[in-house]
Amino acid sequence: MKRRFSERLIKKYFLNNKYIAIKFSLFYLVIALVATVFINKLFFDPTSDINNGNVISFNFIFLFLFFTVIILFLILNYLQNVISKIDKSYKDLKNHEKDRLIPYEFALNNSFDEIFWFTIDAKIVYINDAACKSLGYKKEELLGKYLEVIDPNFTRESAIQVMFKIKNTPNFILETIQRKKNGDVFPVEVSGHSFNHQGQIYICAFGRDLTQRREINRQIKDINSQLQKSLDEKEILIKEVHHRVKNNMEIISSLLAMQLRRAKDDEIKYILKQSMSRINTMALVHEFLYLGENLAHINLQDYIVRLVQDIKELYISQNTDLTVDLHIDELIFSTNRCIQIGMILHELCVNALKYAFKEDRENLLCIHIKDLEENIHIKIRDNGDGIKDINSLYKSESIGMQLIHSIVEDQLDGTIEFINNNGLECNIIFSKKEENY
Structure with a gap:
């Protein structure tokens, strides 16, 4: 019990930075007193006639040390307060900065897109949660690795080349593939931008899984194909309708022509000719629709x-x-x-x-x-x-x-x-x- 109490006492009063001024001052006082006594015994003779002078000298040295300790304590205490304020300001600033970055970290980690930061030699220095989830890796498994680990389309040389290409190309976009930890691959669309941070160039890349989009495009393509097939069938039917209407009108016109040839009266002939011409005017429209591309x-x-x-x-x-x-x-x-x-x-x-x-x-x-x-x-x-x-x-x-x-x-x-x-x-x-x- 005594040992544990002693350890707690040492940690509380001697290993705590809060009491550093007192500790240094007392330590200095003890060492100085020990040194003074030692020097006094070593250089001054107790049997000497000037014993009273030695006592005066010892008292003066003691008073000097005492005031020196007080001054040292005040200086150390002031410095400790200054350091404490600086440390507190730093911690407050750090906490404030951390609080300020929480929304950005939340946005990055909860983004639907994969987000990577690469160095110019294609080393991964940041990866968000979405990328880890898509690839099946933990963050520590990918940090420090290179692009070719997750993208089999790149080698060490081509990975560096594409980083420089992203750096020199505004709004860079690339379609490639990524390989999961289990070996499966999936298509992605990658957009990249370069930025300078603390004098070093980084590449920020955003990757979006194209699997769902391609499946939707395939379904849309199939639907469009079916619609086009249906449209072609309806177009053929409509053209056939126009063709039949035109043929029916021509039949009517032919019947009128037969009557025209048998008619004797000029007025009747003119009326029949006009009727034929009017029918032809309407039939001509259906002929254009049947022969044309637009129905x-x-x-x-x-x-x-x-x-x-x-x-x-x-x-x-x-x-x-x-x-x-x-x-x-x-x-x-x-x-x-x-x-x-x-x-x-x-x-x-x-x-x-x-x-x-x-x-x-x-x-x-x-x-x-x-x-x-x-x-x-x-x-x-x-x-x-x-x-x-x-x-x-x-x-x-x-x-x-x-x-x-x-x-x-x-x-x-x-x-x-x-x-x-x-x-x-x-x-x-x-x-x-x-x-x-």
Whole structure:
């Protein structure tokens, strides 16, 4: 018990830095007193006549030592207080810095991505928890190891080369593989950046496991393949529908042609010819959809060129000289809109061919379709004699004019104007935007 008490006493009072000033002062005093007594006995004779002087000298030395010990104690105590304050400030700063770094350490260790710090020779000096979990290693097993331990694509030389490449390449990205502790490999995407810390260059690399992403991409690719297959099948079916509609319209047109050949009355022949032409105008749209790559929209210019050519072949004799001036902006319209525009052009062109053009002169038909950003402007003009009563065109009861007014005003919600301009000119304006029904 006495031994244990003595050990606790020594640790408390002699090995504790808290009492270092007292310990050094007492130690100094004891040594000084022992030395003084020893010197006094060695150099001073007790039988000497100057014994009183020796006593005075000894008392002076004792007082000097006593005050020296006090001064030494004060100095050591002050220094100890200063050192304690410095030590406390250092610990407070260290604790504060540690508290400040806790969120960053938490973010690094709980990041979904692997995070590594490498030296310029590809030695691992930091690794986060996500990387250890992915690779199956403990941190101490990888710290101090080199890149090629976890990435079989690199050798000692190529690992150093890629570190320099990351250092000299902003936003460096690489797809490679990593090897787990059990030998399994998995694909990763690595992005790297260099930074300078305390005068030394480090490489910070972020690795993301691509296994899940590649599996998702594979599934998306399979889904897209199935969708494309289904889309191709539907495209074939839709084209077949357009082909059949076109064929059915041609059958109807052929039946009308048979009736046309048997008809005797010129008025009936003209009516049948007009009906055939109107059917052909609609059938032509389905033909473009069937032969084209786009099943929803048609290039208006291609459609109008073909439509005008068919109308000329049907209504113009070989003896009639006709020049067609076509200026059509690049416009893509739906099936419904093309049929609407086609029917309007058909009726206006047929009227011009019927009433304005003659065999004994040069005939001109102008068809201009302009894109006015928000609106479409259609102008059709012939070089005939024009018409005296323009207003009669707005009140005409003919099927053709009623069809034109119905389409422009009711379906296109547009305006139509007829004027005499070295012939009859028709201007139609309607919104470019198509309404969805």
